[in-house]
Amino acid sequence: MDVLKAQDPARIGAHTLLARLGAGGMGQVYLGRSPGGRLVAIKVIRDEIVDHPEALTRFRREVETVRAVRSAYTANLIDASLDTAPYWLATEYVPGPTLGGAIRERGPLPSDSARSLFAALAEALATVHGYGVTHRDLKPQNVILSPQGPLLIDFGIARGAADTALTQTGFAPGTPGYTAPEVLISNQVGSATDMFALGAMLAYVVTGRPPFGSGPTHAVSYRVVHEDIDVGGVEPDLAELIQDCVAKDPARRPGPAEVITRCAVTSVLAEDPFYVRLTSDIEAVPQDLPAARAAGLVPPGHGAPTPPEDAPTVGPGYVPTALPGYVPTFVPPAPTAVPGRRRSRRTPWVVALAVAVVVGTGTAVTLKMLEDNGTGGTGGGSSSSESPTASAVPHKVPEYILNDRVSLDRWTLSTEPAEAVHGIGKCAQVGAVSAPKELQYAVDDLDDPDSATVVRRARITFRFKYAEIEDKKPAPYYVSVGVKPPHEIDADTGKPYEVMMESKNVGYTSKPVDIYEHWKEGGFVELTYPDDFQGHFSASKGEAAIPVVNDPGDWTAVIYHVKSSPTDYESIGCTGFRVGSS
Incomplete structure (x- = not known):
């Protein structure tokens, strides 16, 4: 959580800003307080990309996805503004570290705790897929560990079953090491894409190591397509489940229901001592403007006084996201088939990132590169x-x-x-x-x-x-x-x-x-x-x-x-x- 800067507004819509949560590829993320006293995470699209139609399309898609997907495993939409700049969305604020940050600070989880977390994340994906949505950028930085269980965040490149791909020129969506081979090769995205990322995340959780090693992006992507995932030292049955989830052929990957069954969870994740340890160091959060000022997050005199805005325009009332004492067992009916899921069992020979039209001889091309950092808080990222x-x-x-x-x-x-x-x-x-x-x-x-x-x-x-x-x-x-x-x-x-x-x-x-x-x-x-x-x-x-x-x-x-x-x-x-x- 960082101090508001001079260029930051005092309010976004009806919400009073209390702190910076971080920066992602699409924009700045703030901690805010709604008129009714509720804490919200507000993502504001960057000024310099508002003139890019593809960026606005992506942002609108994120708003629609967050509005549509209401789950115990996602942060619900509170408010949004899509008509004029500044464009923004507000979701409920859920305190907690990212999965990536927690493992980095505390080390890998033991196998039983990892199974409980894996089953919870599989159910989260089942819920999202039940709405006909594919996340497409599942990674440790996009999972928040709340005291009640994990939440998926950052649906910026998610898409529905009937949608077409939305990527930057020359890029595949997703994050190296967690992006499936079929996406790297031909940008073919389906629910199995998320299962690959889920398996890669589990490997990271139980080893504490990048699932396909570290190094330049092209080297990691090459390993994803041609080499095996790193499961050294992992229990055999858990290693087998990870390997099945990251199968090169998407048709061979298990679905969420099979993952939940194979995890065979009988205890409550929120009561697991190792999970509790991961969520024990939640940063103190100011509840209102005086508290934010006292904490030094809002500088004296920051922001000119502004009249109260209209009440939130979208997003129904609060829906609890925590289900204490819950053991994952439910998988909603499978959605209709997502176009692009490969059924071929043939392993590709050559790795190539998503092919997109660029301009060759005699014509110029402009390439706007948007980096998605996504670390810390619901929708937060590291400042860049x-x-x-x-x-x-x-x-x-x-x-x-x-x-x-x-x-x-x-x-x-x-x-x-x-x-x-x-x-x-x-x-x-x-x-x-x-x-x-x-x-x-x-x-x-x-x-x-x-x-x-x-x-x-x-x-x-x-x-x-x-x-x-x-x-x-x-x-x-x-x-x-x-x-x-x-x-x-x-x-x-x-x-x-x-x-x-x-x-x-x-x-x-x-x-x-x-x-x-x-x-x-x-x-x-x-x-x-x-x-x-x-x-x-x-x-x-x-x-x-x-x-x-x-x-x-x-x-x-x-x-x-x-x-x-x-x-x-x-x-x-x-x-x-x-x-x-x-």
């Missing part, structure tokens, strides 16, 4: 900075980035003639992270910008949108671009091997450059392939980049944020271009 700071800048910028890893990022030209004629394609990107601002980039033929293909030289341009409106030049943010041909290249010939193999490395890279190089005039950084690129496959001198004509086909260009060393970099964007006929 909106722009790079000086402390994030490496003391010495590396001269190059080393081609030291597998890269499965892949751009392909669209199969739709109306798109292909303009060089539009799709980028399947693995392991991208959020950029601090809106990233704009484009690729075209340097000699013929109107061409849908590249003949000799590709021009790659990029910038952060609206950087020029800053009062002063932002701290440097170094970027390198990796351009890779369709196939692995024989270093002796500069052409593909006789037996062609798909390129799975970073490719030829540019010297890191500050993306704010042309900050004041709002200009783009411009690079030319092959002139500005080399292949750094070892720490020795770089190799010359091959001509594009050596390997006709779909080339991929990945934008990397470069940090403190040649091996310290991560992808923030992806595009590409076609060499040869379209």
Whole structure:
């Protein structure tokens, strides 16, 4: 819980603000007090994304989902405003740590306690699925441990059975390590997607370790698709249940009813001594404005006096969320089939994050990256900075980035003639992270910008949108671009091997450059392939980049944020271009 800042309002709708609870991908979350004296968690969508239709659609979907799903395992909707900015929703405030925070502080649960928690979460999912809703971002940070039992929060990317996918360009929904293989590969989402996340969470609860290890997002995602979950040291029957829940084929995963049966719970979770220990350190919460001021959460003189607002406009009266002494046994009737659930038992060979249309040759693309932190409180998250700071800048910028890893990022030209004629394609990107601002980039033929293909030289341009409106030049943010041909290249010939193999490395890279190089005039950084690129496959001198004509086909260009060393970099964007006929 944090102090309100000068820019924070004194009220949201009819609710008086008492503190900050944190920040998530969609906006700021506050602790508030309703006119009737009830504590609420208020999520306010960020000002800078209110003009993005996809963000507003996602937020409206969250409101509708929270309104529709009324359960002992969810925080109920109290109020919302969806007509004009600021857009916000208020849910009942439930004190308690997140599952992730509790395990991090207290360590893993013993098997019997884990089974009780697992059964409760399975019933929570059964209830949500009974409303025809898939959560899609189930993870330890999105589970609140109240004294009476767990609650699911943050339905920001949830969707109903009849809804279409809603994701950011180039991204799969969810969190690495808890996102199912079918989502990573083709964005196929169904109730089995949540069961995968449930199994991954149980592995974390009983081991205290990330279910598929740690490291870069692309590495974790690769393990999700190709490797086994970490259940080292777990009791055999519990390990088997976890492994069944995270089966690569969604059709082989058990449903909530089977999970509850196999957990065979006979005791009350809220009375389990280990669960009680996890929920014992609940932070003291101010009940009104004087108490918040006394606690230093509301600075003196904060907020101009405002007249009382209308009473809450949506959300019925209080519905108790706690069921003391309850043992999970109930599973509601299964909803109608959710489109997209895979029935194939074939394990995929290649991992690729959700494919989304991005723009290739001759056209620019704007990519707004929204990061969902979701830690702490009902709907809360960890506070985050909106722009790079000086402390994030490496003391010495590396001269190059080393081609030291597998890269499965892949751009392909669209199969739709109306798109292909303009060089539009799709980028399947693995392991991208959020950029601090809106990233704009484009690729075209340097000699013929109107061409849908590249003949000799590709021009790659990029910038952060609206950087020029800053009062002063932002701290440097170094970027390198990796351009890779369709196939692995024989270093002796500069052409593909006789037996062609798909390129799975970073490719030829540019010297890191500050993306704010042309900050004041709002200009783009411009690079030319092959002139500005080399292949750094070892720490020795770089190799010359091959001509594009050596390997006709779909080339991929990945934008990397470069940090403190040649091996310290991560992808923030992806595009590409076609060499040869379209």
